[in-house]
Amino acid sequence: MTAxxxxxxxxxxxxxxxxxxxxxxxxxxxxxxxxxxxxxxxxPAPFELSENWPVNQFYLRNREGSKLKLDDWEGYRDPLTxxxxxxxxxxxxxxxxxxxxxxxFERQDSYRKLPAPWLDFLGQAYLPVRFPGHAMQMSAxxxxxxxxxxxxxxxFYFQMGNEMRRVQRQAYVAKALALDTGRPELADGDxxxxxxxxxxxxxxxxxxxxxxxxxxxxxxxxxSRNLVLRPIFDHIFNxxxxxxxxxxDDDLLALLHDDFRSYDEAYAVxxxxxxxxYATGKVPEHAALLRDWVAKWMPLGERAAxxxxxxxxxxxxxxxxxxxxxxxxTAQARLIAECGL
Amino acid sequence: xxxxxxxxxxxxxxxxxxxxxxxxxxxxxxxxxSKSFGIHGEQWWGWDEPYKLTYREYVHNQAGKxxxxxxxxxxxxxxxxxxxxxxGWKSAIKAHYxxxxxxxYFASIGEARMARFGRAAAWRxxxxxxxxxxxxxxxxxxxxxxxxxxKDPQFDWAHxxxxxxxxxxxxxxSLFDDMFTANDAVSTAIQLTFTFExxxxxxxxxxxxxxxxxxxxxxxxALISSIQTDEARHSQQGEPTLKIMINNGRxxxxxxxxxxxxxxxxxxxxxxxxxxxDYYTPLESRTMSFKEFMQDWICRQFMDQFKDLGMNVPxxxxxxxxxxxxxxxxxxxxxxxxxxxxxWWNPDAGVSPAERDWLEQxxxxxxxxxxxxxxxxxxxxxxxxxxxxxxxxxxxxxxCCHIPICSxxxxxxxxxxxxxxxxxxxxxxxxxxxxxxxxxxxDTHLSIVDRFLAGHIQPPxxxxxxxxxxxxxxxxxxxxxxxxxxGASRLAAE
Numbered sequence: 001m002t003a004x005x006x007x008x009x010x011x012x013x014x015x016x017x018x019x020x021x022x023x024x025x026x027x028x029x030x031x032x033x034x035x036x037x038x039x040x041x042x043x044p045a046p047f048e049l050s051e052n053w054p055v056n057q058f059y060l061r062n063r064e065g066s067k068l069k070l071d072d073w074e075g076y077r078d079p080l081t082x083x084x085x086x087x088x089x090x091x092x093x094x095x096x097x098x099x100x101x102x103x104x105f106e107r108q109d110s111y112r113k114l115p116a117p118w119l120d121f122l123g124q125a126y127l128p129v130r131f132p133g134h135a136m137q138m139s140a141x142x143x144x145x146x147x148x149x150x151x152x153x154x155x156f157y158f159q160m161g162n163e164m165r166r167v168q169r170q171a172y173v174a175k176a177l178a179l180d181t182g183r184p185e186l187a188d189g190d191x192x193x194x195x196x197x198x199x200x201x202x203x204x205x206x207x208x209x210x211x212x213x214x215x216x217x218x219x220x221x222x223x224s225r226n227l228v229l230r231p232i233f234d235h236i237f238n239x240x241x242x243x244x245x246x247x248x249d250d251d252l253l254a255l256l257h258d259d260f261r262s263y264d265e266a267y268a269v270x271x272x273x274x275x276x277x278y279a280t281g282k283v284p285e286h287a288a289l290l291r292d293w294v295a296k297w298m299p300l301g302e303r304a305a306x307x308x309x310x311x312x313x314x315x316x317x318x319x320x321x322x323x324x325x326x327x328x329x330t331a332q333a334r335l336i337a338e339c340g341l
Numbered sequence: 342x343x344x345x346x347x348x349x350x351x352x353x354x355x356x357x358x359x360x361x362x363x364x365x366x367x368x369x370x371x372x373x374x375s376k377s378f379g380i381h382g383e384q385w386w387g388w389d390e391p392y393k394l395t396y397r398e399y400v401h402n403q404a405g406k407x408x409x410x411x412x413x414x415x416x417x418x419x420x421x422x423x424x425x426x427x428x429g430w431k432s433a434i435k436a437h438y439x440x441x442x443x444x445x446y447f448a449s450i451g452e453a454r455m456a457r458f459g460r461a462a463a464w465r466x467x468x469x470x471x472x473x474x475x476x477x478x479x480x481x482x483x484x485x486x487x488x489x490x491x492k493d494p495q496f497d498w499a500h501x502x503x504x505x506x507x508x509x510x511x512x513x514x515s516l517f518d519d520m521f522t523a524n525d526a527v528s529t530a531i532q533l534t535f536t537f538e539x540x541x542x543x544x545x546x547x548x549x550x551x552x553x554x555x556x557x558x559x560x561x562x563a564l565i566s567s568i569q570t571d572e573a574r575h576s577q578q579g580e581p582t583l584k585i586m587i588n589n590g591r592x593x594x595x596x597x598x599x600x601x602x603x604x605x606x607x608x609x610x611x612x613x614x615x616x617x618x619d620y621y622t623p624l625e626s627r628t629m630s631f632k633e634f635m636q637d638w639i640c641r642q643f644m645d646q647f648k649d650l651g652m653n654v655p656x657x658x659x660x661x662x663x664x665x666x667x668x669x670x671x672x673x674x675x676x677x678x679x680x681x682x683x684x685w686w687n688p689d690a691g692v693s694p695a696e697r698d699w700l701e702q703x704x705x706x707x708x709x710x711x712x713x714x715x716x717x718x719x720x721x722x723x724x725x726x727x728x729x730x731x732x733x734x735x736x737x738x739x740x741c742c743h744i745p746i747c748s749x750x751x752x753x754x755x756x757x758x759x760x761x762x763x764x765x766x767x768x769x770x771x772x773x774x775x776x777x778x779x780x781x782x783x784d785t786h787l788s789i790v791d792r793f794l795a796g797h798i799q800p801p802x803x804x805x806x807x808x809x810x811x812x813x814x815x816x817x818x819x820x821x822x823x824x825x826x827x828g829a830s831r832l833a834a835e
Contacts, residue, residue, distance in 0.1 A: 015491055017500040031487050032480040036446050038503040039522065047523035048514040050785045054373035055523040084477040085407045092404040095397040102343040134357035134462055137469060141456035144472070150446065157449065157476055160456065164469050165396045171354035176345055189356035197359050210363040 029081040035074055036150035040064070058216075063146050067289055068219025070282040073149035079270045087158050091165065094263055098169060098256060102176075105252040111180035117316045118248040119177065123186050125311035127174045128196040129237055130167045135209045136233065137163035139225045146218035155271040162264035169256055204307035205233070208300040223293035226272040227336060228301040234265045235331040236308045240324060244315045269335065276339040291341050305329060347395050354395065357462040358386045375458035375526040380589045388461035388585060392577045399470055403477065403571075410567050414485060417560045423492055428821040429689030430556045430626075431493070433617035436686045437549070437561075438486040438499035440509070440613055444517045445568075446479025447503075451521025451529050455578065458526035464578060468526075471534075471575035478568050485564055494815045498685035505811030508789050509612070509684060512743035516609045519782060520602055527582060531595055532602035535579020540643040541606045542572045544614055548634045552618065555626035583650060592651070599647075600655040601775050607662065608669075608742040608772070615670025616677060619700070620691030621821070630703040632666045657771045664749070667704055671711050672747035679718075680732050680745070681818040683810060689821035690715070696826075710750075719827040735806055738788045740765045741772035760784060 016025050019035050026034060039046040041064055045056040082090075137160050144156035171187075178187035185191045196202050212229050215221045238261035245253040280287045309325035312318055361369055366382060417423075423431075452475050455468035486499035502510050518524075521533040546569035553562035586595040611631075618631040629637070640663075644654060655662065678688040692700075692715045700707040721729040736745035737755055746755045746768040756767040760780060766788075767773040776783050789806075792798055798809040807817070 017487070017490075018497050019501055019504065028484065032484050035500070035504065036443060036479060038443065039447075039518075047518035048511060048786070049518055049523055049782050052785055053523060053782050055525070058373055059523075084473065084480050085404075085411065088400045088403040088407065088473075088477075092400040095400055099343055099397065106344050130354070131357050131359060134465070138457045138465060141453045141465075141469065141472065145450045145453040145457065153450075154476060157453070157472055160453075160469055161396065161473055164466060167357070168354045168396050172343065172345060172350045175350035175353050176343075179345075179349075187350070187353050189353065193356075193359055197362070207363040210361050210369070214364050214368045 027081065029078075029083050029086075032083055033150045033154060037148065037153070040073070040148050059146070062216045063148060063218050066217045066219040068217075068222070068279060068286065069148075070279060070286070072282075073147075073152060075282075076149060076151045076275060076278045078151060078155045079274050080267060082154065082158055084154075087161070090263075091161070094259060095165070098259060101252060101255050101259075102172070106176075109180075110250075110252055111177050114177075114181070114250055115248060115316065118250060119181055119183060119186070121244075121248075121315045122177070123183070123191075124195060124199065125201065125314060126237075126241060127170065127177075127186060128192040128199075128202065130170045130174070131193065131196040132205055132209050132233065133163055133167040133170065133237075135213060136225075136230070137167065139209075139212060139221070139229070142213070143218060143221050143225060146221065148218070152275060155267075155275075159264075159268050159271070162260075162267065165264065166260050169260075173253065173256070201307040201311035204300075204303035204305070208297075208304040211300060212297075219289070220293050222275070223290055224297045226268065227276075227290070227294050227339070227341075228297040228332065229304075230268055230272075231332040231335045232301050232305045232308075232328055234261070234268070235328045236305070236312060236324075238265055239331070240312050240327070244312065244318055247317045248315065272335070273339050276341065280340060287341055290339075294336060294341065301332065302329065305332075347393065347398070351393055351395070355463040355466055358383070370458055370460060370526075373525060374454060375460060376528055377460070378527065378586060378589075378591045378594050380460075380585065380591065384589055385460035385464075385585060386462075388459075388464045388581045390463055390467050390577060390581055392467075392574050394467075394470060394574065399473070403473075406567050406570065407477070407481070410481060410564050411484075413560055413563045414488065418488060422557070422560065423489060426558055427556060427623040427626075428687065429621040429623060429691060430553075430558060432686040432689050432818075432821050433549070433552075433621040434558070434561050435486075435493075435495050435498070436613060436617060436621075436684075437545070437565075438482065438496065439502040439685050440513045441545070442479050442482035442486070442499055443503040444513060445475050445482060447517055447522040448533065449473075449475035449479065451475075451524060451533055452575070454521075454524075455526045455529055459530070459578075460527070464530070464581070467575065467578050471578065474571040474575050477571065481564060482568070485560065495685050495687075495818075498816060501811065502685065506789065506792075507683065507685070507810040507812060508738065508743070508745070510810075511789055512612070513609060515743045515786075516605050519605065527586075528598055530578050530582035531586070531598045533579075534576045535583055536599050536602040537606050538572050538576030539579060539646065540603070540639050541610050542569065542576070543638050543643075544610060544634055546572060548618065548629075548638070549614065551628045552622045552626055555628060556623060580650065583652075587651060596652055597778065599652065600657070601778065603655055604657065604662075604771050604775055605742065607665070608744055608768075611665070611670040612673045612677075612744055616674045616688075619670065619703075620674050620696075621689045624693075624696050624699055627699070631670060632703065635666055657774075661769060661771050667706075668710065668749045669747065671700075671704070671707065672749075673744065675711065675714060676736065676745050676747060678820070679730065680736065681820065682731070683807065683812060684818040685812070685816045687818045687821035690718075690824075690826050692719075693826040722824050722827050733803065735790055735793060735803065737766050738790045739768035739772050740783070740786075740788050740791075741767055741776040743788055744768065766790075 020026055045051040046059045047056050049056060140156045140160035140163060144153045144160060147153040147156060174187040178184050208229055212224045215224045238257045242254040242257040276290060305328045306325055309328060310321040312324050313321035360382060449472050452468050452471035456465050456472050459465045459468050483499050486496040489496045503514065520537060521529050524532060546565045550562045550566040583595055615631045677684060678690055681688045697712055718730050739746050746766060756773055758765050758773060793801060798805050
């Protein structure tokens with residue numbers, strides 16, 4: 001044993017983690033993200049409990065056992081190289097911007113000036129969106145906890161946070177509208193819940209959302225969420241809603257969604273494209289796997305988009321539902337194409 | 342500023358529960374990831390967090406906190422603060438960095454499980470912040486030792502430890518996986534946020550921060566006290582979950598979960614924090630003894646809060662827990678020092694004459710119980726028989742806490758029992774109870790000694806075991822003070 005205690009005379013001091021294998025030094029982002037999922041493919045089971053413990057079996061089935069597998073997930077990088085620290089710093093700036101926007105419009109008493117038909121529309125077709133928005137947050141939390149490397153996981157943590165950000169601004173707007181326009185039902189939870197669970201135009205989305213929540217294979221969860229659900233949802237609820245808002249003199253809502261689209265949605269798009277590119281770059285056959293999963297989810301996606309397009313078409317001055325649907329499906333198809341699928 | 346305050350719209354931002362109809366509730370919240378305890382649907386919707394926060398406030402607060410700790414880091418990087426720290430204290434922070442940062446990141450997975458499988462939207466929102474918090478704690482706490490790598494290769498274990506099968510790592514991983522990485526959402530709220538974060542993290546993050554400031558380690562003190570401000574918030578997911586269980590007649594189930602995890606947490610904290618506070622922290626910087634911290638923060642503050650919620654102290658409190666406060670971490674300390682080549686830090690014996698006086702004062706009877714054993718070790722060092730101060734075999738390890746089995750007196754045998762024909766060793770009655778009260782969690786899991794006996798560790802020697810544990814010569818621990826505590830010369834040690 002004494003031999004173990006003798007230190008080498010001239011110890012070459014390491015400047016980076018011994019597990020880091022590249023010749024170059026890692027960036028700070030890499031040093032605080034690389035190989036944090038020591039449980040991934042750990043033998044005999046991911047976690048230090050009985051192999052038969054259901055959570056071990058769940059991970060073996062849905063993470064290690066997913067068809068979306070490749071040798072080394074540690075090579076994936078978030079194009080924005082976000083650490084937690086940079087994420088909260090950037091999002092603090094976005095939130096200050098939103099606060100300033102709201103403040104500026106509130107000084108002009110903007111809610112009270114909105115036309116009644118637009119408020120009617122918002123109550124039916126927009127404000128209940130916080131229910132599926134929250135489910136998008138849940139869904140991001142799921143992909144995050146199942147992803148095979150922390151480089152992937154963290155991008156979903158940040159997407160989860162961004163979904164919460166949007167939902168809370170929507171809740172704010174609902175409450176401010178309710179108070180200033182004398183329409184308490186606009187912020188009433190039971191009213192919104194009833195519309196979300198019963199109004200026909202929401203049901204396609206609700207079916208997609210509920211079924212997406214139980215897509216437990218991590219690869220399929222990623223594809224159904226980020227290649228089908230999210231592009232459809234974000235097209236309607238960032239882009240279409242902003243255009244309609246602008247046409248109905250609701251510039252505050254338009255500008256808020258412009259911000260969600262320009263930053264949070266762009267983050268989801270960029271990280272998704274990078275992940276698809278990484279997976280198909282490592283294993284070209286994965287392109288077919290991803291396409292198959294997209295195809296499996298498209299009927300539900302189209303049904304959701306159809307219902308939402310009909311809902312949007314009810315706004316004063318809106319296009320017909322068919323045109324909105326076409327734009328929505330084109331946006332989703334564009335993402336798939338940009339992913340090289 | 343927007344004219345509505347948080348309280349004006351908060352309820353609108355957390356009432357996103359609905360009854361699923363395209364899929365079943367059991368499919369969305371499967372028992373293995375979200376144990377219902379027979380409480381379903383709307384019974385969870387009234388979950389009400391005591392600490393309310395919005396996203397805009399969160400990013401504002403957190404960006405400010407991170408600015409603070411990273412600017413301290415960059416200021417201190419230009420100083421020689423680290424070089425001037427006491428050798429024992431350096432060991433305390435190395436032990437912390439190996440055992441805590443990556444598991445904190447594991448806790449982000451436990452929080453994300455609640456953010457997805459928590460059974461109320463308000464809860465999932467709090468867990469969303471908790472997830473982000475734990476990502477922060479993993480990243481910030483690993484960045485600091487990363488910056489110290491050039492000073493000492495043992496800091497590599499901040500990153501490497503969880504990839505190894507070092508015995509202390511197995512013990513830590515076994516606890517943390519049981520508590521959160523591989524736990525269901527409801528149990529996680531009771532066991533991680535209520536049992537562990539409300540009680541024990543105070544000890545590690547405030548007790549150690551207090552010692553750090555006395556030692557002059559401003560960097561470590563600032564880092565971990567900033568982390569505790571997040572813990573104090575997200576730990577509050579436990580109480581509303583507990584209330585819903587109690588209100589739905591599930592108090593006994595909640596009590597059992599608390600009793601199980603309190604005990605498991607105690608064992609690891611006695612190992613990690615107990616030793617650091619009472620032996621590695623320089624004598625002049627010790628603010629309180631480990632036992633005093635435990636009495637003040639766990640036995641009094643935490644238990645008061647616990648009883649206020651209508652819960653009982655764990656069944657083993659008087660008979661097992663309180664007596665262990667007087668001896669268990671002292672025994673662990675001696676074991677860790679003896680098996681020092683198996684850890685990634687340099688254990689500080691901490692038994693100089695002045696330290697012995699302090700130990701005897703804080704733990705009356707310490708000299709008779711432990712001081713005499715240290716006398717033998719000291720004699721061996723002084724007479725050049727250093728080999729006698731090293732182990733030749735592996736210790737017996739408890740199948741529950743995975744810590745080498747220690748007893749309050751020499752010669753007391755471990756508890757040997759069988760389960761479905763398999764032989765198991767336990768350090769005490771409570772560890773045996775924890776294991777046997779939920780064998781489905783543990784029954785095929787092998788301790789490091791089981792693996793040795795099963796032939797997984799080759800060659801089956803102590804050297805083979807060191808290799809299996811991932812210990813390399815450049816990090817293998819040695820006495821932190823080069824044996825000067827003993828009045829012995831460096832030569833004797835060499």
